[in-house]
Amino acid sequence: MAEPKVVGFVCDWAVATEGLTDGDGRLSAHPSVRIVRVPCSGFMRPDWLEETLRAGADGAFVTGCPYGDCLNREGNYLMRDRVEQLARRLSRRRVEAGRLAMLAHGLHDRPAFLEDVATFLQRLAALPPAAPSRPARPAAPAGGPAPAASTRPAAPTGSVTPSEESP
Amino acid sequence: MYRRALSWLLRQTLKLDVTINRVYPTDWNPLYYTGGLTNFFLLVLVVSGILLFFYYVASLDGAYASVAYLTDAVPYGGLLRGIHRYAADAFIIAALLHLFRNWFTDRYLFSRDGPWISGMFLLILGGFIGVNGYQLVWDTRAQAITQIFVQMLRAIPLAGPPLAHLFLGGPGISDALLPRILFLHIGTASFLYLLLWWHYVRLRHPKIWPPATWVLTTLGLITLLAALPGTAPVAGVPAQPGVGVTSYPLDVFFLLPFWLTNWLPAGVVMGGLILLFLAGYVIPYLDRETEPAMGVRHAGVAQVIDGNCTGCELCYYDCPYDAIVMVPSPHPGVTKAAANRKLLAVVMDSRCVECGICVGACPFEALELPKFLEADLTRRIAQAVAAPASQTVTA
Amino acid sequence: MGSRRVSFLAVVALAGLSLVLAALIILGEVLDNYALGGGALGAILVAYGVIGLFLRKLGITGPRGAERS
Known part of the structure; x- marks a missing residue:
């Protein structure tokens, strides 16, 4: 079967992906994984991860520097907490928590990085396929946390909790 | 050298x-x-x-x-x-x-x-x-x-x-x-x-x-x-x-x-x-004038989008460099969430290292890195999700 | 499972060693041999440090289990 489609957000200072990717940011080892470089893992707003899933990706991961060695001191710890919070929030909406991952690899830790990505892909492959047609996010009202219940077709029944903590 | x-x-x-x-x-x-x-x-x-x-x-x-x-x-x-x-x-x-x-x-x-x-x-x-x-x-x-x-x-x-x-x-x-x-x-x-x-x-x-x-x-x-x-x-x-x-x-x-x-x-x-x-x-x-090694981008000092800031202090707590101070809000914000704010976030340029952690902390889209905007990232996400990978079928 | 066992045995062995070193501290104090007492004190601290590492490897201490170790 097809490999799950994944978007990976990699910190500029974490694992170097030059040579691992083609021009479009596809990992050559796993062509279904696309890498997007960001200034720091802590730059990722959880909304964007949610949006990535909603736009049709099967999974998303963020890669920061090893814990304790963030160039910006705390970006990777903060992001780990945010990913955990987002996973909890999503699982309340029947989106599997396993679709999100936080990895931490230094600039020269490529083998371990690829290993972790492969593990993540296996985990995704074991999950039931994502809901086939998730509509794209409607134009977000300016302000306010993640858009509300109308964009949750993945939840089969109405047992969604609209109250959610801000990330 | x-x-x-x-x-x-x-x-x-x-x-x-x-x-x-x-x-x-x-x-x-x-x-x-x-x-x-x-x-x-x-x-x-x-x-x-x-x-x-x-x-x-x-x-x-x-x-x-x-x-x-x-x-x-x-x-x-x-x-x-x-x-x-x-x-x-x-x-x-x-x-x-x-x-x-x-x-x-x-x-x-x-x-x-x-x-x-x-x-x-x-x-x-x-x-x-x-x-x-x-x-x-x-x-x-x-x-x-x-x-x-x-x-x-x-x-x-x-x-x-x-x-x-x-x-x-x-x-x-x-x-x-x-x-x-x-x-x-x-x-x-x-x-x-x-x-x-x-x-x-x-x-x-x-x-x-x-x-x-x-x-x-x-x-x-x-x-x-x-x-x-x-x-x-x-x-x-x-x-x-x-x-x-x-x-x-x-x-x-x-x-x-x-x-x-x-x-x-x-x-x-x-x-x-x-x-x-x-x-x-x-x-x-x-090394001031040159790009540091590793091709690192200069994303620019974080900017507060005044109209969106609700004064919630999340960026203030997350900034690892104490570069964000909360000041009494001089005027209400534009959005509904920001209309009743008491505080406004202000970035101290000299302390900002352009990491964007505050951008990730802000759920109200009130912070941006001027040279790496939210629009840049969402465009890249859309590209990454839309483009079919060479060996996979589109979901 | 093998590495867990090794860590566990290391903790037990180091704890035993620490007991001996604690006895040596007391012996040094009794004999007024400050080099012996001081050396045993230093060694016991090193042993405790290494025990800390192995306890972490066993998952007994440490901030979270989520990390790769």
Whole structure:
């Protein structure tokens, strides 16, 4: 079967992906994984991860520097907490928590990085396929946390909790 | 050339990290805590130094005898002396590791130069305090390094001779010397804490304490070195005025410049030291105009989008550099969520390192990095999701 | 599972060693042999540090289990 489609957000200072990717940011080892470089893992707003899933990706991961060695001191710890919070929030909406991952690899830790990505892909492959047609996010009202219940077709029944903590 | 050497050193540093991380959990990697270790050793020095101070007599006749009494007659006095000595060595080792690691991993550039400059002051004063500590014992080694140090001072043009006079408390070595050195030793050590405030001032959570395993291990190693017969401090030969000293045991971490005077005139060594430290101050500004290695983007100082800010303080709590301050809001925000805000986030440009952690912290889209906007990222996400991967079917 | 066992055995062995070292501290104190007492004190601290590492490897201490170790 097809490999799950994944978007990976990699910190500029974490694992170097030059040579691992083609021009479009596809990992050559796993062509279904696309890498997007960001200034720091802590730059990722959880909304964007949610949006990535909603736009049709099967999974998303963020890669920061090893814990304790963030160039910006705390970006990777903060992001780990945010990913955990987002996973909890999503699982309340029947989106599997396993679709999100936080990895931490230094600039020269490529083998371990690829290993972790492969593990993540296996985990995704074991999950039931994502809901086939998730509509794209409607134009977000300016302000306010993640858009509300109308964009949750993945939840089969109405047992969604609209109250959610801000990330 | 300089940049290529640095990027090679960066690669080696991080490869070393990968190796250490196989043995230790990553957040226990000692190289991530070189600053915390230095601070820990400084505390060990302060505590053991206070205990040593109770026994010390600051006079030419009494100094050596008081140290010898402490070493031989006081229970665990020799151990205490050894701990003070080896903690000082550990302090310098950890401080140098801290310096080189942050140099090689580019953590001193742009708005991170404050810690670098204060760190250079800390290093110079730390080395100076160490030399003073060896003078306090007033054995033959102390006598020799005092003579050499005075020669080095006198070699400085213009300011040198008065400085030497000031240092000695007179034209030559007299009873005025040791109280001065004791004050320089303790007073400068206290001053280190003021510099440490500067060193930490913009860090929200400075890592001032290493993990427990490293506290125990390093303190144990220091104690072990202080107690073992081969390495425990022994009383040297008391200083004899007027007698030339030909050789003395060397502590490579503090007394290296004095060793160099075997071959070089004292003035040259002093000039070299001054040049070395001046170069240290220049390091953060060498690379200013060029892109740092690793092709890192300059995302620009974070900007607050006034109309969206709700004054919720999330970015204020998450900014690792204390670069965001909350001020009373001068006017209400534009959006519904921001209409009733009491506070407004303001970014202090001089502290911002352009990391974008505040962007990730803000659920209200009130922060942006001007050269890497939300639109840039969402476009890239859309591209990544929409484009079919070569071997997969579109979902 | 093998490495867990090794860690566990290391903790037990180091704890035993620490007991001996604690006895040596007392012995040094009784004999007024400060080098022995100080050396045993240093060694016991090192042993405790290494025990801390192995406890972490066993997952007994440490901030979270989520990390790769």
